[in-house]
Amino acid sequence: MSERERVYQLLDTVPDSKISYLIGYIQGLTVENEEIPNSDTLAAFKEGDEMLANGTGKRYTNTTDLFADLED
Secondary structure: OOHHHHHHHHHOOOOHHHHHHHHHHHHHHOOOOOOOOOHHHHHHHHHHHHHHHHOOOOOOOOHHHHHHHHHO
16 A cells, blocks of 8 residues: 555544644645745844844743733
8 A cells, every 4th residue: 555545544534623634734745835034034033043142132931921012
């Protein structure tokens, strides 16, 4: 039995309530070219790396505090 045939066999055993999870996962697998970050995103990555290396910036332990600071 090929791997593809095994996938079809397993698919028949997945409950309908979980099929949507498989659809999303399989769609993700079919993407050939992942998106490449633009220059703004790359600059933000670099800034974050520098903040980690220097020990600067603010750390959050929960999203409530993070979003509160973002509103200011």
